[in-house]
Amino acid sequence: MTKRKIVVETDNSNWKAPKIRKKRKPMSEEQRAAASKRLEKARAIRAKKNPDYGQSGIHSTLRNLSEDHPVHPNKVKKWIKTQKELASAERASVRQKVKGSIAKLANHEGYVRNMQKYLRDGDWPDLFYGEHQEHKVRYRCIALGYDSDGRVKRDVDVYYPDMGCVYTQEMLDDDREMENV
Secondary structure, eight states, rough: OOOOOOOOOOOOOTTTOOOOOOOOOOOOHHHHHHHHHHHHHHHHHHHHHHTTTTTTSSSSGGTTTTTTTTTTOOOOOOOHHHHHHHHHHHHHHHTTTTHHHHHHHHHHHHHHHHHHHHHHHHHHOOSSTTTTSEEOOEEEEEEEEOOOOOOOOETTTTTTTTTTTEEOOHHHHHHHHHHHH
């Protein structure tokens, strides 16, 4: 069996190497300060023309939150940046095969995804919040459920508006004692 000679059909004779771009000369501190002032002025003009400027990826229900709200979009954006830095550090630990680093990396990446979903949809899907997930989300009952005896069903650590407080473990124990009496 003889080998067939392969004939090339493409013609690359007109190929030229791409132009090499000169690197930009680094800006001095005065030039950098002047450029930042110009950019700040341009952003102010743009914000005056369009009140939703810079809010394109944020859900409409989050745009009017007060600055001191626990999950204000500006705070959440800062938390995302922090968590991405922590995830980057954990990736180095994963490469060094540090025990538990894969789980920590997955935790940081999942938290970032949940915060991005919050900014996009307006619903907080995570059980924790804060820059380092230091606060736990509290549940609030909006419609009471009843069992077959007509008693209100309650869970521990849930805010009930009919009581005006959070239902605690002690309250649950007291209710159980009352049932036994």
